[in-house]
Amino acid sequence: MVKKVEMVGSGVDPKLAQLAKRAEKGKASIEEVRELLDSMPEVERQIGSIAEQAEWSWVSTYSEGNELVGEATRRRLESERAELMGPNPSPLERSLAHRIVLSQFQLDYVDTLMAARSREGMTASAVAMYQQWLDRAHSRYLAAVKTLALVRRLALPLVQVNMAEKQVNVAQMDVVRTATQPALELQVSDGGKEQDGA
16 A cells, blocks of 8 residues: 655655655565664664554545644654653553554544634535534544553552561552653551561
8 A cells, every 4th residue: 555655854865765765666576674763773663663654644644735834743642752752651551552543633633624614615515524523533543542541550560468477468459550651669567466477
């Protein structure tokens, strides 16, 4: 489906831009592609991520070629995503944060589009179409937010209490626990008495 990769910005490596042009025409060898991706891992993240491409397409559609609007929007989305992810996100949290930010953008885009079209006058069927689009975008956004909240709630540490020994064990699920959810530490005292054989 994707044949062309847009190389934008003044900081684009000339070697990368040249290889991208040859790759579009099917004239780049797999060896040189692998060598370039090994030397520039950030390119793999940007070009190889369908999520990044989807965001780029939505922002490009919204900005209609206005680089100021496009770059400001991309920076805002990046900032919102970083805020949602927190300092040490799991891969799942990273993915969900990306989905939430893109869903919010789509929701706002449809709202903006509907407002612009309503000034021009819309038929009842056009209003219904935009409203349905808006409702679906809102449902996707809420589903992504709910899923992230659930993932974070499930990431809380597991606590096991052994009452006979007056001991508390804390097990952490480091797979999905984030830095924003510190480990739970509990101590149980038996009234100042020391236990024998402890």
